[in-house]
Amino acid sequence: MKAIILAGGSGTRLWPYSRREMPKQFLHFGEKRSLLQKTIERFIPIIDPKDILVVTSQDYFHLVKTQAMEISLLLENQILIEPEQKNTAPAIALAICYLTSFLKISSQECVLICSSDHLICPQEIFIHALVEAEKIAQKARNVIFGVRPNKPETGYGYIKLGLQEQENIYHVDSFVEKPDFALAQKYLLSGQHLWNSGIFLFQIETFIKELQKHCPEIGIGISGDFKEFVARFSELPNLSIDYALMEKSTNTKVVRLDLNWSDVGSWDSVYDFLEKDQHNNAKMGNVLDIDTKNCLIMGNKRLISTIGLEDLIVVETADALFIGKRRESQRVKALVEELQKRETKESYLHPTSHRPWGHFTVLEEAERYKLKRIVVEPKQKLSLQMHYHRSEHWVVVKGTAKVTIDQQETILSENESIFVPKRAIHRLENPGKVLLELIEVQVGEYVGEDDIVRLEDVYQRT
Structure with missing residues (x-):
């Protein structure tokens, strides 16, 4: 079979x-x-x-x-x-x-x-x-x-x-x-x-x-x-x-x-299969609930605290918060359609984006800067690339980074950093056997993900 x-x-x-x-x-x-x-x-x-x-x-x-x-x-x-x-x-x-x-x-x-x-x-x-x-x-x-x-x-x-x-x-x-x-x-x-x-x-x-x-x-x-x-x-x-x-x-x-x-097709179905506490609440994350019954509460990083709630769905991510009535969660589709009409990035972008080499999470973003946590899998490398509108500063949190900037190679260890100027041809890779984790600070007049010119890529994305 x-x-x-x-x-x-x-x-x-x-x-x-x-x-x-x-x-x-x-x-x-x-x-x-x-x-x-x-x-x-x-x-x-x-x-x-x-x-x-x-x-x-x-x-x-x-x-x-x-x-x-x-x-x-x-x-x-x-x-x-x-x-x-x-x-x-x-x-x-x-x-x-x-x-x-x-x-x-x-x-x-x-x-x-x-x-x-x-x-x-x-x-x-x-x-x-x-x-x-x-x-x-x-x-x-x-x-x-x-x-x-x-x-x-x-x-x-x-x-x-x-x-x-x-x-x-x-x-x-x-x-x-x-x-x-x-x-x-x-x-x-x-x-x-x-x-x-x-x-x-x-x-x-x-x-x-x-x-x-x-x-x-x-x-x-x-x-x-x-x-x-x-x-x-x-x-x-x-x-x-x-x-x-x-x-x-x-x-x-x-x-x-x-x-x-x-088929896990709604938040009500998620509530159904999760374990419940003595008040029939299904909870994930850092949750403090008082006099709360029959609720689904899904937390991410922040503390979620409730008082006197009943039959509600509360779902929190790094960039969005959803609150709705239980047994009406099929209507989330209509909510997303409205977000798409308004062209809000939260309707399709996820705070954590996966790539062939690993993943990154946007920690904070505002006009002219963006802060990311980047994780590169062992023996993987990002594309050889450059940016027209931003510079980058990388700080290694864990692991070892091999950085190439305009043909000059540098090995960085934990708590070491390097500056990548605007328009510099550069590449980041993990030459080690453990995960590489670093913080990236982008600064420039435009910090969108499409400001990438790939010159060479092992994953055929050029």
């Missing part, structure tokens, strides 16, 4: 934590592993890392690579980049074409398709269901996993159950759009509806035939040459796999899952 993990999404429903630069699949919620890493770990017991393929965009390639390799070094070359960001149907078709055309995988092989940002517990129940589902897929059937609902959820699509074939396995009667609260409550009480988990299992041959039948504009070429499929990728319609195939096919079985599942 192969596994295709979709990790190219850029959702903003968990703003201000999740933004275009840092989508939720890469976030940690008080745990060591990100949602992407937890997804990969979920399959390692039954699927070899070399049989796992992560599909993402160019923007997130290095984030995926870094996080995946923390799980297994075998995943370094198991990342497929979409030519451009589209919906799930083109992304899955691209991955299937890659497996069959480029890697020459047998069309009789079964493939599991899932998102990179779901929570599933207990894992053992899901793995058992996966083994049983593979037997169904081998009989040329589409398989989708449905979750028994435990509340009237309006944020999920539903699957209406048809005839039962065996324990926990049903024919799909129909797919149902996200309902309003009254209808979701009716679905819950009926016992005939499951949440659509968006997790699928196909035999490759079956998937190709079904997609060519129900969505030929994507299916045409999927069994042909991979390079040709990539060349016409931009022409493919922007469709989800549900619309392109699953809702049209009459060849689908649903496996019912009786477990805890969440």
Whole structure:
């Protein structure tokens, strides 16, 4: 069995934590592993890392690579980049074409398709269901996993159950759009509806035939040459796999899952899976609460103190604060859309930006200056570059820095500093075996990130 993990999404429903630069699949919620890493770990017991393929965009390639390799070094070359960001149907078709055309995988092989940002517990129940589902897929059937609902959820699509074939396995009667609260409550009480988990299992041959039948504009070429499929990728319609195939096919079985599942699609769902205190509050960070009940409070660096709050969501980051009512967090999407209309950088930029060589965090920014904390991974280097509008001052906090300024090399240790003049050609690298951490002070008439002229780059960003 192969596994295709979709990790190219850029959702903003968990703003201000999740933004275009840092989508939720890469976030940690008080745990060591990100949602992407937890997804990969979920399959390692039954699927070899070399049989796992992560599909993402160019923007997130290095984030995926870094996080995946923390799980297994075998995943370094198991990342497929979409030519451009589209919906799930083109992304899955691209991955299937890659497996069959480029890697020459047998069309009789079964493939599991899932998102990179779901929570599933207990894992053992899901793995058992996966083994049983593979037997169904081998009989040329589409398989989708449905979750028994435990509340009237309006944020999920539903699957209406048809005839039962065996324990926990049903024919799909129909797919149902996200309902309003009254209808979701009716679905819950009926016992005939499951949440659509968006997790699928196909035999490759079956998937190709079904997609060519129900969505030929994507299916045409999927069994042909991979390079040709990539060349016409931009022409493919922007469709989800549900619309392109699953809702049209009459060849689908649903496996019912009786477990805890969440697509972590809202702050309410984050509240649901986090541990609660004696007052039913879910808290992260430095929080002092008095007479506060049923709240989600997510802190970053500052102390968050509350008195007499109830049923609220409070989320603080280095540059933004969100306060809203619980059970209304689906409206965050509308909030972000309004921020985007106002062209506020907080709608898409994250305080911490990841790069192939490491990451940096903006500590403070005002007119004519910016203060950053820069972390460079061992043996990594920034591009050879220059700036027209700013000078920089670097102070090493930890590790060893190799600095090149106009062809002159300097080695800096902790508590040593160097000045990089405006228009000087320069490069920073970490020659050591431990992280390099430094503070950068930028001063100039313009301190935007686009004031970079790259002359040479090991990551091909020139």
